[in-house]
Amino acid sequence: MRAIRYQPDRLELLDQTRLPHETVWLTCTTAEDVYRAIQAMQVRGAPAIGAAAAFGLALEARRLPAEEVRSRLPEVAAWMKTARPTAVNLMQAVDEVMSALDEAPRGAEADALYRRAVAIAERDIATNRRIGEVGAEWVARHGGRILTHCNTGSLATVEYGTALGVLRAMHAAGTLKHVYVDETRPYLQGARLTAYELKEEGIPFDILTDSTAGFAMKLGWIDAVVVGADRIAKNGDTANKIGTYSLAVLASYHGIPFYVAAPRTTLDLSMSSGDEIPIEERSADEVTHWFGRPVAPEGATARHLAFDVTPGHLITGIITEAGVALPPYEESLTRLFGGG
Numbered sequence: 001m002r003a004i005r006y007q008p009d010r011l012e013l014l015d016q017t018r019l020p021h022e023t024v025w026l027t028c029t030t031a032e033d034v035y036r037a038i039q040a041m042q043v044r045g046a047p048a049i050g051a052a053a054a055f056g057l058a059l060e061a062r063r064l065p066a067e068e069v070r071s072r073l074p075e076v077a078a079w080m081k082t083a084r085p086t087a088v089n090l091m092q093a094v095d096e097v098m099s100a101l102d103e104a105p106r107g108a109e110a111d112a113l114y115r116r117a118v119a120i121a122e123r124d125i126a127t128n129r130r131i132g133e134v135g136a137e138w139v140a141r142h143g144g145r146i147l148t149h150c151n152t153g154s155l156a157t158v159e160y161g162t163a164l165g166v167l168r169a170m171h172a173a174g175t176l177k178h179v180y181v182d183e184t185r186p187y188l189q190g191a192r193l194t195a196y197e198l199k200e201e202g203i204p205f206d207i208l209t210d211s212t213a214g215f216a217m218k219l220g221w222i223d224a225v226v227v228g229a230d231r232i233a234k235n236g237d238t239a240n241k242i243g244t245y246s247l248a249v250l251a252s253y254h255g256i257p258f259y260v261a262a263p264r265t266t267l268d269l270s271m272s273s274g275d276e277i278p279i280e281e282r283s284a285d286e287v288t289h290w291f292g293r294p295v296a297p298e299g300a301t302a303r304h305l306a307f308d309v310t311p312g313h314l315i316t317g318i319i320t321e322a323g324v325a326l327p328p329y330e331e332s333l334t335r336l337f338g339g340g
């Protein structure tokens with residue numbers, strides 16, 4: 001399954017606000033189109049927004065007059081980074097695609113940026129497959145009934161997924177028994193998107209309301225929790241979809257292993273702890289309204305933190321393409337990826 005299709009003159013995004021009942025492709029031809037799609041969560045998930053942003057800048061390089069690309073694109077790149085604040089993949093991908101300008105011959109900037117964006121996208125797929133292999137072997141030792149949160153699959157990446165990639169690989173290896181999917185209020189990435197992907201793959205699952213997780217653990221339904229990440233600090237503190245922290249606390253209380261699956265591009269080794277990670281706060285309307293329809297009394301207020309930070313000490317292991325990092329993370333992540 002692919003939610004991102006690209007050509008030099010356009011980026012097509014499978015609109016994730018319409019899934020699973022409508023399949024609508026959105027065509028982007030400018031950086032602004034891509035920026036708006038990221039903000040509106042028509043494309044979402046840390047690696048997917050990074051790749052989309054890279055293509056957005058390549059499109060902008062094609063649209064700008066050739067003699068203005070080098071002077072004007074850096075400002076567009078800085079703006080693109082502000083589309084969403086928490087997932088560091090966005091900032092990394094923007095920097096990486098912009099670095100193509102350094103080597104591009106004059107007049108060939110757009111082609112160079114497009115080629116770099118394609119490389120980012122293709123690397124994401126290969127990385128996710130490797131995370132899947134590494135994680136499937138590791139997680140299966142705990143058992144085959146896995147709880148996951150949000151959507152970390154093909155829709156959240158260029159293809160295959162991170163945490164959901166681990167589940168895909170376990171399914172292929174015959175070690176996955178059942179997936180419990182948190183619905184993931186308020187956008188329902190679990191109930192809408194993860195359920196859609198699991199159904200397509202024929203993987204057995206049940207959706208749980210977010211508040212069921214603790215009792216499901218108490219009832220002995222869950223062997224391990226596997227989630228994705230939007231930014232991981234040097235000490236292993238991990239920002240991910242709101243609700244992840246509660247799951248980690250519950251897993252710790254019940255003695256259930258709790259794993260994060262993420263690529264190198266989700267690590268932010270410039271941050272020493274999760275306290276430094278910017279947490280996106282989205283519109284209260286997304287909580288007081290149900291996909292546009294009011295559910296709370298008129299005038300009711302809400303706080304809509306889109307992410308939380310799980311302290312590294314609650315994380316059993318971080319599954320990456322280079323292997324599984326174990327606590328203490330400052331040492332293990334540096335060993336796997338170097339200090340930079």
Ligand SMILES: CSC[C@@H](O)[C@@H](O)C(=O)COP(=O)(O)O
Binds near residue numbers: 149153
């Ligand atoms: C491989 S996706 C990892 C994370 O980006 C995912 O768990 C998540 O929190 C997505 O949040 P979203 O707000 O839907 O973009």
